Amino acid sequence: xxxxxxxxxxxxxxxxxxxxxxxxxxxxxxxxxxxxxxxxxxxxxxxxxxxxxxxxxxxxxxxxxxxxxxxxxxxxxxxxxxxxxxxxxxxxxxxxxxxxxxxxxxxxxxxxxxxxxxxxxxxxxxxxxxxxxxxxxxxxxxxxxxxxxxxxxxxxxxxxxxxxxxxxxxxxxxxxxxxxxxxxxx
Numbered sequence: 001x002x003x004x005x006x007x008x009x010x011x012x013x014x015x016x017x018x019x020x021x022x023x024x025x026x027x028x029x030x031x032x033x034x035x036x037x038x039x040x041x042x043x044x045x046x047x048x049x050x051x052x053x054x055x056x057x058x059x060x061x062x063x064x065x066x067x068x069x070x071x072x073x074x075x076x077x078x079x080x081x082x083x084x085x086x087x088x089x090x091x092x093x094x095x096x097x098x099x100x101x102x103x104x105x106x107x108x109x110x111x112x113x114x115x116x117x118x119x120x121x122x123x124x125x126x127x128x129x130x131x132x133x134x135x136x137x138x139x140x141x142x143x144x145x146x147x148x149x150x151x152x153x154x155x156x157x158x159x160x161x162x163x164x165x166x167x168x169x170x171x172x173x174x175x176x177x178x179x180x181x182x183x184x185x186x
Contacts, residue, residue, distance in 0.1 A: 030054070031179035032061060032145065036157065037171060041129075041150035042179075043112055049103040050144040053114055053123065057144060058178050060093055060125055066176035071157050075165035078134060080157050081115055082173060083126035089166075092124035100142055107137040112145035129154050 032043040047054045060066055065085070072089050073081040084091040100120040107113060111130040114123035123142055130137075131154060147154065160167040 028179035028183055032057065033175075033177045033179055033182055034066075034150075034173050035175040035177075036150075036153050036173065038156045039150055039153040041153050042148050043145040044148045045145045046105070046143070049105060050101040050114075050142050052098055053101055053142050053144040056093075056095065056098060056125070057127070059095070061176045061178050062181060064176075065093060065125065066173050068172055068174070070167070070170040070172050072167060072170055073128075073165040074157055074160045074167050074170070075163075076159045077132050078165075079128040079130050079132075080154060081126060081128040081165070083115065085125070087170070089126075092126065095124065097121060098123045098142075101144075102139050102141075103143060104138075105143040105146075107134040107141070107143065109133055110147040110151055111143050112147065113137065114142045114144060116141065131155065 030045040030047055032045055034041040034043065045054045045057065066083065069082055069085060070087045071080050071082045072084055072087045081089070085093070097119075098114070098121065100116075100123070102120075105111065107130050109130055109132060113128055113130065115126035115128050116123040120140070127144070129147060158167055158169070158171045159165070
């Protein structure tokens, strides 16, 4: 009887933990939708590790800054980069650059991280989605989210040629919205 009670208690704890994780992941204020030509990418933002970067992404999404911006750099077997309004890899928003918020989160498939120049405190509006594990980036770039749905659509983004990954006639982010805003609009 004691074993059954112990197993039942363990089962309840596991179920409660899974439910709490599901509720946490579904917080619409920390979910970002990126609509692409092939479908919607859903990103869980991680404010506990990169609050300032999350604030920036939300601000730019709410300003519709990202709508229509191209994926200017896409390297097959590595990552896909966007967020530059000029489409050259050299542009950014008019907001000031952000200080790095490095963490222990790994740059594995589906991680979403800020792009930057050589200065670690130069992230602004550009970000990339890791398509293949790239742990060599760990601790050097600010991860602010992870793709929880739609990685198959990220995989379909037009790839660049050459080592620099520059894309001719690149795919675009059609629309980028914070889920809580998208739900209010419906």
